[in-house]
Amino acid sequence: MTVRIGVVGTGMIGQDHIRRITDVVTGAEVVAVTDVDIARAERVASGVGARALPTGQDVITDPLVDAVVVTSWGPTHAEYVLAAIAAGKHVFCEKPLATTAEDCLRIVEAEQAHGRRLVQVGFMRRYDQGYRAMKRVLDDGDLGAPLLMHCVHRNPTVPEAYHSEMATQDTAVHEIDTIRWLLADEIVSAQVLTPRRTTRRFEHLQDPQVMLFETASGVRADVEVFVNCQYGYDIQCETVGETGTVRLPDPADVWLRQSGRLSSGVLQDWKRRFAAAFDLEFVEWVAAVREGTLTGPGAWDGYAAAVVCDTTVEALHSGRAVEVRMKDRPAFYES
Known part of the structure; x- marks a missing residue:
């Protein structure tokens, strides 16, 4: 099974993760992306054979997207993570999970209401x-x-x-x-x-x-x-x-x-220091999504x-x- 991934946010870290999913991780492909700068999203999408969609909500609800990676501006994280939970899709969110503890708690409560773990937070040092x-x-x-x-x-x-x-x-x-x-x-x-x-x-x-x-x-x-x-x-x-x-x-x-x-x-710089950890983080996340059981840092940790x-x-x-x-x-x- 190939995990089809949608990426919300194609800035520096988003592009780095897209490269990682495409070149390092097996069993996954980026199929849709979006960004507040739609022209940038279109350029990034064309480089990996994905589609550029208008909004994060479009990426999350797209039936061809199995799992979501959120690398957008921090204050938007809660909105997209909550939308992914509502759609029943696994979501990897770069830190912070949300910019307020209250929004983090909303995510914790939404995930519990859903009944299974869907959220992983990008604390890469654990890898x-x-x-x-x-x-x-x-x-x-x-x-x-x-x-x-x-x-x-x-x-x-x-x-x-x-x-x-x-x-x-x-x-x-x-x-x-x-x-x-x-x-x-x-x-x-x-x-x-x-x-x-x-x-x-x-x-x-x-x-x-x-x-x-x-x-x-x-x-x-x-x-x-x-x-x-x-x-x-x-x-x-x-x-x-x-x-x-x-x-x-x-x-x-x-x-x-x-x-x-x-x-x-x-x-x-941190990129070189933790490059291998970032790679392993996504290798293990994709494997966990495929198996349906997340073991990495989750919503409670965020x-x-x-x-x-x-x-x-x-x-x-x-x-x-x-x-x-x-x-x-x-x-x-x-x-």
Whole structure:
């Protein structure tokens, strides 16, 4: 069975996923696309033998579309995901699932009412081989109970439109989901520390930031977000257990011995760092759609991340630790 996919949004990430579905994934094809820029949608469609349709609703309700990928502007995500659920179609939605926790909760409730899981959210780090190796170590329990987690998310630079809240909403959201997933634990409080600002930033931006989280079981996790570090794209994670630690490996690279120095390269962007994870994410999603059983990050994960992000932004502005006020996880999402 070939899964026929409709894509809503043909910007940078949409085009990248269309290429991925076409060139990397087997058993899937893009058959319909749309975009607010219909001319761009038509160009993208012609490149893969798909049809360009006028609206996202047209793509979702098209009888030739089996499953939907939503890569449109963030504020439109809830509308399209809810429409896909109403149509009974699997839907992969790039993060955020929705731009408000209330809309995320509407999606959670709609999916439960439908009676089976249809929604997957694009938290691609769960498909990175290093993170998966960490997850296996933690699940095996060989390190005893986790006690501490240290995370780093550094970018060389960001554009002027990047503001202080985006350090949580666009950047640390990945660490927030990763913490929840690696520890199988919910975050219950957030605090943000604001160190001395780097001079290599725009005036309106607080950079770096240090976010402090506590989970329901008492694990303390810190996340350093530094988006003007200058030297590269650097992702780090370490978990400290009772009897040892487990650390995310650096991306594989050659070591250069030259002029009395030993060095290796540093990646400069997220595309190269997580290219293999993005590929595997779609390989596994298409296989799950074909089998009718989703196992990736779902609507509840999108909702939980949104609530923690909202809490962290509140903590940034208040300067104090803030309790995460989240609904109880429904049994529907326990498996």
